[in-house]
Amino acid sequence: RVSARCRIESERWRGRGRVPFLLAAVVGAAGIFLAVFSVWSDSLRLKFFAAICVGLLNLTLFSIFLRPVIARINAFFFLQNVFHVGVHGASFYFFTDTPEQYPEGPHFSPAFFVTAIGSVAGIFSLLGTVGYNMYASTWKYRSIVTAGSLAFGAVNCLSAVVFLRLNLVIGIPDRLFMVASSAMQSVIGQLGWMPLTVMLAQLVPDGLECTMYALLAGSLNLGMAVANYAGAFLLQSLGVNPSAAVGESAQFDRLWLAALISACGPLVPLLLVRLLIPDARQTDKLLEAADPSSATVDSLFERWCARRGYFAVAKEQPWPDKPTRMSVELSAEVIGKA
Numbered sequence: 001r002v003s004a005r006c007r008i009e010s011e012r013w014r015g016r017g018r019v020p021f022l023l024a025a026v027v028g029a030a031g032i033f034l035a036v037f038s039v040w041s042d043s044l045r046l047k048f049f050a051a052i053c054v055g056l057l058n059l060t061l062f063s064i065f066l067r068p069v070i071a072r073i074n075a076f077f078f079l080q081n082v083f084h085v086g087v088h089g090a091s092f093y094f095f096t097d098t099p100e101q102y103p104e105g106p107h108f109s110p111a112f113f114v115t116a117i118g119s120v121a122g123i124f125s126l127l128g129t130v131g132y133n134m135y136a137s138t139w140k141y142r143s144i145v146t147a148g149s150l151a152f153g154a155v156n157c158l159s160a161v162v163f164l165r166l167n168l169v170i171g172i173p174d175r176l177f178m179v180a181s182s183a184m185q186s187v188i189g190q191l192g193w194m195p196l197t198v199m200l201a202q203l204v205p206d207g208l209e210c211t212m213y214a215l216l217a218g219s220l221n222l223g224m225a226v227a228n229y230a231g232a233f234l235l236q237s238l239g240v241n242p243s244a245a246v247g248e249s250a251q252f253d254r255l256w257l258a259a260l261i262s263a264c265g266p267l268v269p270l271l272l273v274r275l276l277i278p279d280a281r282q283t284d285k286l287l288e289a290a291d292p293s294s295a296t297v298d299s300l301f302e303r304w305c306a307r308r309g310y311f312a313v314a315k316e317q318p319w320p321d322k323p324t325r326m327s328v329e330l331s332a333e334v335i336g337k338a
């Protein structure tokens with residue numbers, strides 16, 4: 001029998017932030033758990049396994065409790081972040097090791113590697129934003145996401161070129177190659193990042209803008225954290241463990257392979273682009289099909305509760321003075337059980 005306590009109107013779950021707040025709390029707790037577990041455990045394998053479990057939990061909860069369009073887009077970009085495994089720690093040693101530590105290396109100073117290359121990346125990111133606004137802001141989401149991901153994967157493969165020292169074979173100095181490749185990666189990366197920010201802005205329900213934007217951004221950041229653990233595990237598996245020790249050239253023998261995996265990994269979710277990314281233009285509204293003030297309408301959880309009789313049956317009806325309004329009608333079956 002469905003008690004009066006269980007007969008909660010659907011607005012209580014669809015409404016003003018209960019589910020998004022709980023999901024945000026879970027994402028925050030997951031990040032704290034990973035940080036504490038990393039300090040407590042010395043096993044990189046266990047850390048990687050814990051990160052994968054946290055990522056699966058995050059993906060599952062978002063898919064169950066959020067409305068389908070939000071859950072699908074979050075799943076796509078979360079997976080892209082997870083597959084873009086991080087190899088930055090090893091690459092820092094590759095570029096900054098001294099001649100005694102890595103005789104064949106570029107031997108950049110830390111100041112040049114961090115400041116000069118970072119400044120170039122920042123400047124060209126602005127150019128990428130300008131290029132997006134001029135040429136790509138009206139593309140369909142699927143087109144811009146696919147093109148941006150393919151282009152970003154291609155330019156990231158340039159890291160494998162420098163790790164194999166092929167740039168020297170063709171006569172391009174390390175400094176010139178890194179500045180040019182960083183500029184291209186920044187431009188293409190910004191072209192891929194801008195559609196994501198547009199989608200995030202489109203996925204926030206009315207009245208929940210701050211909560212939902214922070215929640216989705218937190219989910220993507222958690223995906224990047226999982227990718228960093230995956231990258232560390234990958235580097236260890238490939239035997240890439242530099243530590244600024246003298247004569248550690250052998251530690252970089254397979255760094256190119258890790259960079260290639262990192263560059264091509266984000267292309268894997270493109271297999272799901274037609275399923276997870278809406279066939280709409282970036283100027284189209286993504287939350288117009290149902291209650292625009294709800295983050296959970298038609299979610300898997302709400303459908304399950306409706307079948308069990310825990311929620312009122314909600315029907316969307318247009319009103320002349322408002323875009324949409326949810327009119328709640330209790331079914332005869334629920335009333336009879338009450």
